[in-house]
Amino acid sequence: MAASGGAPAAPKPAQNIELELKGVLSSDLDFKGEFAFGKPFPDAPNPCLDLEDIGLVGLPLSPAMARSVIGKCRQAPFGKGERTIVDTEVRDTWEMDATKIKFSNAAWGPFMDRVVREVCQTLGVNFAASKPRAELYKLLVYETGSHFLPHVDTEKANGMFASIVVVLPSLFTGGDAHTSHSGTKNLLNSSNNSMTTTTVLAWYTDVTHEIKPITSGYRFALTYNLVHTTTAIRPALSSADGAMTKLRAIFNSWNENKNAPEKIFYLLGHHYSQVNLSASALKSSDAHIMAILDTLAKEIGFGLGLANLELRQSGSADDDGGYGRYGRYGRYGGYSDEEIDDNDVGFMEIEETTTTFENFVDPDGNAINYDEDLEIDGSLQRELERRGDYEQDYEGYMGNGAGSLERFYRSSVLVIWPRWSHVGGGGGDRRAVGALERLETLNSDSPTPEELVDFKYVCSVVKDLADEDQSTAVERLFAAAILWHDAVLWTEAVAQCCAPDMSLDAVTEDDMHDARATFGFSVMSYSLRPVILGHKSNERLQFVQNLKALQEDERDNDGLAIGSFIREMLKEVLDNMRPYSSLAELQSFSKEMLAEGGASMLLDRLLPQLSKLTTSFNVGVFEKFIDWLHGEWDLTTTTVADDEVASRNTVMTSLLGILLPMKTLFATKIIEAPNPGYGYGYYGSKSTVVQGDSAPALALITKCLDYGNPQLAVSLVESINAGATKRAADSAKPNPGPANTALVGVRPVDPLQKEWQDAQASVAIVPGIVFTLVPAVKDLFQNRAPEINLDTQLMQMAQTAVDIKLNAAKAGGVVKREELAKLLDVTKALSNSDALLTSIISTLKSLPWNEASWIACMEEFQTRRQSKEATFGPPVLEMIMVYAQKVALPAVPTHNYYGGGANINVAVSITALHLSSRMGGLAAVSLVINRIMRPATTTEAYVTQCLVPLIPELKILANSNNVSLATSPFSLAFRLIVAAWMDKVLGQKPNLNRVKEFSDKIKRVTCKCTYCTQVLRFLQSSDQQSTHISRVGAPNVKHVTREFGGRFGNDVKLEVIRSSPQGLSVNKASELARAAKWGGLLTQGRGLLASIGSDAVLKSIWGDSYPAALHELLTKDQRNAVITQGAPAQAGPSQPRMPNNTQLAGTAVPAIPAKRKSMEGVGAASKKQKVTKKSTDVIEISD
Structure with a gap:
């Protein structure tokens, strides 16, 4: 509608730039075109083909002539990646090069010109602008069964944008061309009336197409490359006045609105190769859109670019009959009776999705540099998935499940940006x-x-x-x-x-x-x-x-x-002066002023401005300027007047005065610390910990001293001291109550609780700063002339940091040795050193028991003990005795879920013994031995895994303490270990009469059948108490039971195993099982004694109880030697038992039990008794 003045109404400014722009480009430009072409030409002339080595070929093509032509052709290859290969499973076609083909009919050329025009009209190519030309490429012959699987044509010539296939008259069936692009499919038939009709097919080079198998006859075709011959953008502008008006308004609004999108992506209809990615290579509607936009860009001023996009999806495939798969568009499918090929396999699960943006060029094909990340939004990804070229790679069924699947969607994209945008570095x-x-x-x-x-x-x-x-x-x-x-x-x-x-x-x-x-x-x-x-x-x-x-x-x-x-x-x-951001700016200003009026001009003109312009953002630059200026003045070789020197000193003091308040004195640093290893997947990983960092504060103090301002250095120390005191006071306030974590996100955290938490975090960094700062500052001021005494400040600072650290330890924190070392080091050379040490030691001794902290303290105290025995010696002795009483020692193992006992880590006991010996001597060792020797219960596993391995360690400890093995606590420890071994491992000696009677009964078994022989072998030699014989059968079970059941009484029990067939369980008395291994146990026991020492050493340990306490383990020679020496058998202390709740020191050695006395004669043959030689037929107990 016209305005009142008769002029057309001005277009409204764009409200939604992206929505309106895409709306015009997709619907208002009125481009009509197809991606493929197919049409019969009944009036086509006979080309009168003249083939090399064959001559004229008559049409329609006869079978005989077809075979002759095939004889002069070669198998057609196809491109796979960078290679060209022949594989008839993919392409089964015969081809002949264009150089071997001539046309004898002059009418063929005009016909092909007509074909090109019609093809271009259908594909939407402006013929006048592009002046395309059809170039003959190949002659193809398809015989029965020939085919070509889905593919896209490569661009075989510069400027090629489409392929033309002319199917000449020849009788055949099948061979349909199935084309698809951007989700649209088109079937092109060329077999209808194939004997008398020429059919022309054409498609853009990036259209996917497949030639289905020839079912009969021969398909005879010529292929042409359709090439444009100009550099103009195709097609030329069509009438789009309304769209142009809209676009002008959109781009004008966009150029003025910096809150609008910085760029817009518009997906093109085709995917172009990197070589052909330029405006002149675009096709159909893509070329039409580019032509309009490029004209407007040169008129209005905005940026245009082209790029390629690739969306890659990967994951596990679902090829279970096509059910439940995610297809190309993410839709969930159902069952299908059709055969599913690899291209139809969908995703079971999409595990990864990536989008790649590459080959960014301007309309002329020149590369555009871009450093920023051109982020691709989700809507563009979804559009690319709907419309992009589609390809997938499936590795196939893997035997026990579907393999991996990769799917690719590719398309070229138009990138549009306003002139104020930073896309492409701000150009374009x-x-x-x-x-x-x-x-x-x-x-x-x-x-x-x-x-x-x-x-x-x-x-x-x-x-x-x-x-x-x-x-x-x-x-x-x-x-x-x-x-x-x-x-x-x-x-x-x-x-x-x-x-x-x-x-x-x-x-x-x-x-x-x-x-x-x-x-x-x-x-x-x-x-x-x-x-x-x-x-x-x-x-x-x-x-x-x-x-x-x-x-x-x-x-x-x-x-x-x-x-x-x-x-x-x-x-x-x-x-x-303007706000500054670089050292060069400050240098140029200071040089200009110094040249004009010296240091006094800096003081009067520059410093007031620097005081206003220096912020937390540029304070680093300001500090570099101070260093530079001091360096410049320090390197001056010419004589400087006294008033200039004074001005320079004033300038430096003033500059430092600006700097110091802007620097943090309680800096932090983040360090890596190993995780404790709890929880799956975290073992050995590292976490970050925030610690106090003294380096910045120390650097400032040093700078003040080096730049001739010790008074500022002192003020820094006083500020740190005051800051540490205040942080300690703030953290000491009571906790207002735990934060209500259940309501996080519902209402704000209690500000008092937040303030308390901040105070705790603030005070935690103080020790890390002070412990390093105090000795360093003391060294800095120690050699200064005149001397500056900071003892009071440093003592207060150290006391505050020590109190903070000790309070943290009292709250349950673990004391680490390196932290304790810093805690102790900070007291050196301070006037209140002794008081600090006393406070530290007293606090650490009063801490709740924590083994790791306790060991760390003892080790650090022990290290300092040599240089300061009076201070650290008594605490070490006191703490090691507590350690000996509380250290976690191995417990008696219990049976686990699977019935086996847990292993005992004897290294824990060994470490405790050696640590106690090194720091506390025999008194501490006695306490640890007492605890090891008196567990709540004693088992065979505890004896063999925990007690017996201690024997060599106890010998080492006795030697390192310069005492004999017969000295307490070692002598009693050896007696207790051997007693426990004899009680829990060796056990009571079997009854010889019962063993002999059992052997005699075995001899009376005469049956030699398979099952009786198995039972006899078990009864004679096995040290196991039971055995199971499976699949014996009821008759054999009765037979074995009859042979053994009543003959052995309580010595052997037979039980039927209810199975099919029946089995048999054989159990012998435990005493008889022990008799079978008695000899081996005696050998072990004698080896145990030998590991302690010689007979002389053993006698010194056991004293008069030696023959009685060790009777079962002594050989006949050892027992006879005792008798010969006249030692009374029962005199002296007997073998002790494992103590219960009594202390090791002063433990009374009990007398030999009565039942042990009753066994004295067992196993020693009387003078009248005949010694029986060992036989494989009987069980014998060896001495």
């Missing part, structure tokens, strides 16, 4: 690029209207250009204004190219000289004054300094004006 404004190219070729001293428009446009957008383009623009704008001798344009260029937020580096000295020579300095000063006054960066100082070069010109009539302008601008710049 198509209008600016063209304008700069035209400004480069100026050759007239007056501008044309078009050149003036270019100049004005580049001025307006120079701030949005990439850095490289910005420098080019400044150069060409200045050159144009000077070429045209137009002071107004030069002033405009200066205003835009030197805008307050732009860099001044692009303006060169040559630009200034040329401008002065052309316009005079009065014009320059008029143009430059607002630039210098209004610029936001400190680059303006260098800019003004560069103007000094103008005074060296041969023209000196305006030299005074130049000098006056420079002085005026320097005063303005030096008195109004």
Whole structure:
């Protein structure tokens, strides 16, 4: 509708840039075209083919001629990755090169021209703009069974964008072409009326197509490459006035709205190779859209680019009949009766999805550099999955399950961005690029209207250009204004190219000289004054300094004006420093001021500004400036006046005074600490811990001392002392109550609770800082002249840090040795050293028992004991006795879930014994031995795994303490170990009469059948108490039971195993089983005694009880030697039992039990008794 003035209404500004832009591109440009073409041509001429080595070929093609043609062809290959291979499973076709083909009918050429026009019309190609040409490529012969699996055509020639297949008359069936693109399918038939009709098929090169098998006859075809022959973008612009108006409004709004998207992706209809990724290679609607946008980009000014996208999905496949799979579009499918091939297999689960953006180029095919991550949003991914070229790779069924599946969706994408965007480094404004190219070729001293428009446009957008383009623009704008001798344009260029937020580096000295020579300095000063006054960066100082070069010109009539302008601008710049971010800025200002007025000018003009402009963001730069300035003054070799020296000292003090309040004195650092290894997947991993870091504070104190300001160093120490005291006081406040974690996210955390938690975190870092800082500061001040005494501050600081650390330990924290070392080191050389040490030791001794902390304390105290016995000796002795009483020793193992006993780690006991011996001597060792020897219960496993392995360690400990093995506590320990072994391992000696009677009964068994022989072998030799014989059968069970059941009485019990067939369980008395291994046990026991020592050593340990206590383990020779020596059998202490709750020291040695006495004669043959030799037929007990 027209406006009141008759002019068309102005379009409304765009509200949703992306939505409106995509709406116009997808629906308002009215492009119509297909991706494939198929049409019969009944009026097609006979080409009169003349084939090399064959001659003319008649049509329709006869079977005989078809076989002759095949005889001169070769098997057609296909491309697979970078290779070209022949595989008839994929492609079973015969081919002949174009060089062997001639056409004898002149009408064939015009016919093909007609075909090309019709194909282009259907595919949407502008014939007039592209001037495409069909180039003959191959002759193909398909025989019965020939086929070609799904594929896309490669671009076989420069500029090729489509393939044409001309199917010549020949009788055949089958061979349909199945084409698909972006989810759309099209079936092209060429077998209907194939004997008399020529059929033409065509498709774009990136269209997937498959030639189904020929079911009969021969398919005879010519293939052509359709190639465009111009560099113009296809197709040419069609009438789209309404769309163009909408697009202009959208792009104008976008260029003005910096809150709009920085870029927009628009998915193209085709996927282009990297080689052909440019505007001139686009097809159909893609070319149409690009042609319109490129025209608008050069008119309005915005960026255009092309890129390739690939969406890759990977995961496990679901090839279970097609049921339950996620298909191409993520839909869940059901059963299907159709045969499923690999291309139809879907995902059971998509495990990973990645999107790749690559080959970013401008419309001319030039690469665009981009450092930023061009993030692909989810909507574009979903669109790519719906419309992109589709391919998948399935490794096949793996025997016990489906294999992995990879699926790829690929498409090319149009990237569009406004001129203010940083995409591509801020470049890509198509209008600016063209304008700069035209400004480069100026050759007239007056501008044309078009050149003036270019100049004005580049001025307006120079701030949005990439850095490289910005420098080019400044150069060409200045050159144009000077070429045209137009002071107004030069002033405009200066205003835009030197805008307050732009860099001044692009303006060169040559630009200034040329401008002065052309316009005079009065014009320059008029143009430059607002630039210098209004610029936001400190680059303006260098800019003004560069103007000094103008005074060296041969023209000196305006030299005074130049000098006056420079002085005026320097005063303005030096008195109004901008926020700084680099050391170079501070250096340039200080050098200018020092040259003008020395250190006093820095004090009067620069320091007040630095005090205002220095923040937490640039304090690091400020500190580097202080270091640089001190270094410059420190390296001065010339004599400096006293007043200048005094000014310099004042400047340095003032600079440090600005710096110190902005630096943190309680810094932290993050260190790695090993995890304890609890929980699956975390063993051996590391976590981070926040600790106090004294380095920054120490560096500041050192800087103050080195820069001649010890009073500031002292103030820093006092500040740290005060800060530590305050943190300790704040942390000592009572906890207002635990945070209600159940309500996190529902209501804010209690501010009092948060304040208390912050106080605890704040105080935790103090010891880490103070423990390192105190000795370091003491060393720093120790050799200073005059001497500065900081003992009071350092003592208070150390006391505070020690109290904080000890309070943390009282709260249940584990004491680590390295931390304890720092705790003790901080007391060195302090006046209150003894008091601190006493407090530390007293607190640590009073801590709740924690074995790791206790050992850490003892080890550290023991290390310092040599140099300070009086301080650390008594605590070590006291703590080791507590350790001996509380250290965790191996417990008697209980049976686990599977029936076996847990292993005992005897190394724990050994470590405890050696540690006790090293720090506490025999008294501590006695306590540990007492605990080891009196467990709540005693088992065979405890004896063999815990007690017996201690024998060599006890010998080592006795030797290291310079005592004999017969000395307590070692003598009693050996007696207890042997007694326990004899009680729990050796056991009571079997009754000889019962064993002999049992052997006699075995001899009376005469049956030699298989099962009786098995039972006899078990009864004679096995040291096991029972055995099971399976699958014996009821008759044999009765037979064995009859042979053994009543004969052995209680010595042997037979039980039927209820199975099919029946089995038999044989059990013999435990005493008889022990008799079978008695000899081996005696050998073990005698070896046990030998590990303790010789007979003389053993007698010294057991004393008078030696023959009685060790009777079963002594050989006949040892027993006879005792008798010969006249030692009374029952005199002296007998073998002790394992103690219960009595202390080791002073334990009474019990007498030999009565039942042990009754066994004295067992196993020793009387003088009248005949000794029976060992036989395999009987059980015998050896002495």
